[in-house]
Amino acid sequence: MPILELDNVSKSYGSTTALKGLTLSVEPGSVYGLLGPNGSGKTTTLGIALGVLRASGGSVRWFGQAPSSDNRRRVGALLETPNFFPYLSARQNLLLAADVKRADPRTVDQALDLTGLGTRQHDKFRGFSLGMKQRLALASTLLGNPEVLVLDEPTNGLDPQGIAEVRDLVTRLAADGKTIIIASHLLDEVEKVCTHVAVLQRGDLRAAGPVHSILATADRVILRPAPDTSIVTLQQALAALPWVSDLKPETAGIYSAVLAAGHGPADLNRALFEQGIALAGLEVRHRSLEAQFLELTR
Amino acid sequence: MFRAELRKILPYRTVWIILLLFVVLLALFVSAGGSVTLNGQQVGATLYTFPGLWQKLTYVASYFNLLLGILLIILITDEFQFRTFRQQIIDGSSVAELLQNKLLVSVALMVFGMLTVLGLGFYFGLTRAAETANKAAEGITGIALYGVQVLGLLSMAALVAVLVRRSGPGILLFLLYAWVAEPLLRFSLPDSLDRFLPAKVFNSLTPLPGQEMLDTVTGPSSALLPTEALPLALVYTALFWGLSYLVLRNRDL
Structure with missing residues (x-):
């Protein structure tokens, strides 16, 4: 059973069509890269899948079921920007996210350690650099040890070392059997970690399949x-x-x-x-x- | 789920400043009220005598409810500005849960408002008109009507916040509606209709003290009696939260 299925999903903003009948399916255990230039519909696709954007047509299924709060809790997701309360510390923000996800609060410490934020956990989110905000958003996706990760441009704002760390993290998580969906315009990143890839352009699906077959x-x-x-x-x-x-x-x-x-x-x-x-x-x-x-x- | 709301609110300085402002301004106003002229009479110590104190206090407090409304608008528009409503949906909340949490916040603000009025009432009543303390329990139910008024006004604030999504314009629209738009609308509507407008209904829950006496001079006022206003206020409250839900559910976050 596929982890995520999009069937003929479309989205219009006024007269602009952001997605034109997108159909794709993400199998368990895959690292699925969503590729495309800026404005190709990657974030729109993930936003619809994650329930924050209303599709103009088509349907989404998670774990073979209609989208619901329950199946969203099985997914850790970072969409577009790190979204936190600026006046709360990194730790307070993660405790809050853990409550929403109904995740064990003890996973907050693990997530802080995994993303190298342990020493800055009591600093306010407001004072964080872009890279640290991104790390915190990654930490938040790991809370409660979800089966699936959705990462939209996860290396945005990170320095080369941070990029390499995210790549290692993704590889390690994939080795643990997690399904990972990554949207990126950084091809190098996708080529190094993904098993499958879909290429979007102006809301159209140009190609989809295992990386080796697309490349072959x-x-x-x-x-x-x-x-x-x-x-x-x-x-x-x-x-x-x-x-x-x-x-x-x-x-x-x-x-x-x-x-x-x-x-x-x-x-x-x-x-x-x-x-x-x-x-x-x-x-x-x-x-x-x-x-x-x-x-x-x- | 309310624990998550507390995690947002307790460390937020703005919340404490506005709540403190509400208590301090109301206390100062009531304290200074002894020298105020109300209905052509110097109020003096009679202001603080039970049981009339409760009606006067809830009437005065109704003017400070706008502060609580502004606070709720800030708390809701923050969630749009920080995109945390969006993140909470991603993390597994539903739109209904997001609004239920804000409804709980508004209930907490209602309780805060009622306790403040209760506390100030007992403080000023027992220190400045101790001789009437045996009548302190009379008319105390007016505080419950005041609570419904707070809840109603907050439901209106929540709807404005969900519609406008930005704090500045949201607060402005809220104040403009309560102070300007609805009073203007009342001018152009016949009396039989204007008393059913939401802000007017909420205000009718805490009538001007001595209104009954005025009525005998000027004829019955157009306002509803508190008991008549109560069911309507509850209907408006439910309606505004319902509309907020529909708006939030049908929009992109």
């Missing part, structure tokens, strides 16, 4: 023929293989091509060798998520 479609094989192989022979041999496409010359006698799903570099090597063509080099060039993202949102 963009992988190219690089062929370096042996010096005695004629280019024409190579081109003819490749043209005869239905699962090879988009042959392009690269620099210095090197060619690249795209293999259809289910075919790997070993298949290519074998097929060419059977036709008497030896390769001096063969490798797969993984495309970065960034290149693929730019391609998808072009």
Whole structure:
């Protein structure tokens, strides 16, 4: 049973359509990245899922059920900005959040320690830097040890060390079996931690699936023929293989091509060798998520 | 869930300042009241004699209720400004729970107002008109009507806060309605209707002392009797909280 299912969800603000019939499903145990440029509908999607924005159409299901207070308590979420009472200390704010979540108040100390706020827990939220506010918001999502975490731009305002810490935290939590949904425009972040990804652009879903499958479609094989192989022979041999496409010359006698799903570099090597063509080099060039993202949102 | 509300309110200095202001201003006003002229008479020590004291005190206190209304507006608009209503929904509250908590806060403010009036009544009555102490229990039920008035006014404040969502404009709208808009509206409405307007109904719960005497001179006033106003005040209170709920439920947070 999926943790979260969105079915044909749309949202309009006046004449602006922020989401156009979004359908996606998050499986248990996955780290699901929601990617998209600014204004693509990531926060709107999460806001609807978390019950603070009213969808113009479509439906949301959490844990196979209609959204309710009870199933929201099974989710720890940080949406858009850290939202706390400025005149309360970090600790007071977390105790308050624990009451709302009906979480054990003892988890407040764990959350403060995990996010490195232990020494500043008695300082007022008002005096916190953006990075510390973000840490407190992360701490709040951990209260009561929820099954699911929803993190909207979790590394906003953090320094490089903080970003690395959040990444470690996400990896550790995922290893504990938690389902994590991350919205981000930082592709590097998503590529390093996510198992699944959905790419949004102007409220449209451009692609969704496991990270490796989204990326695999963009992988190219690089062929370096042996010096005695004629280019024409190579081109003819490749043209005869239905699962090879988009042959392009690269620099210095090197060619690249795209293999259809289910075919790997070993298949290519074998097929060419059977036709008497030896390769001096063969490798797969993984495309970065960034290149693929730019391609998808072009 | 009220524990969460206490966690917000107890460390909030603004709350204590406004509550202190309510007590101090009311006490000063009542203390200075001995030299006030009311209905053409120098009030003097007769102001503090039981049982008439309760009606005078609740009438005077009704003017200070606006402070409690302003406090509730601040507490509710803060939640919009800090986006904490939004966060509490995310954390597992429902819209109904958010408003139930604020209703409980308004009940707490009502109890605070009633206890303040009760405390000041006994203090001034027993120190300045001790000879009437044996009548102290008479008319004390007027405090319950005063409590309903506070609750009603706070329900109006809550609706304004939920509609406007910002403290400055919210307080302004609340004061403008109570002091300007409804009185103006009353001018343009026939007497038979204007006494049913909400602020007028709430005010009718703590009538001007000596109103009965004035009525014999000027003819019956258009205001409802406290007992007539009571059910209407409760209906308005329920209506305003219900409207607040509908507004909050149907809007994005």
